């Protein structure tokens with residue numbers, strides 16, 4: 105076997121053997137954020153391109169009906185649709201990242 109063939113084999117095997125690591129991350133509200141700030145984050149996202157129908161009554165993310173959950177939904181949607189850059193999850197230092205999918209039932213936090 106030539107060294108080129110060997111290299112090809114090694115590359116092929118490593119491609120198959122190494123599991124694909126998915127580094128999906130979601131933006132959410134920082135625990136402890138004041139209600140005023142959570143509401144401000146919701147207002148900001150909803151007036152800057154986020155589809156906020158899911159957090160309205162009857163929407164898929166209306167329950168749990170808390171400012172924290174609603175703000176997290178909006179903040180993540182904003183982050184995902186604004187280049188997934190750290191700045192898009194800052195919200196005056198009230199945004200943070202999670203690597204656990206916050207989706208719950210029919211409420212999907214997309215990536």
Ligand SMILES: *[C@@H]1O[C@H](CO)[C@@H](O)[C@H](O)[C@H]1NC(C)=O
Pocket residue numbers: 167168208209
């Ligand atoms: C998921 O949704 C249900 C129904 O609204 C709620 O009772 C529960 O607390 C939610 N779970 C989390 C982890 O938010």
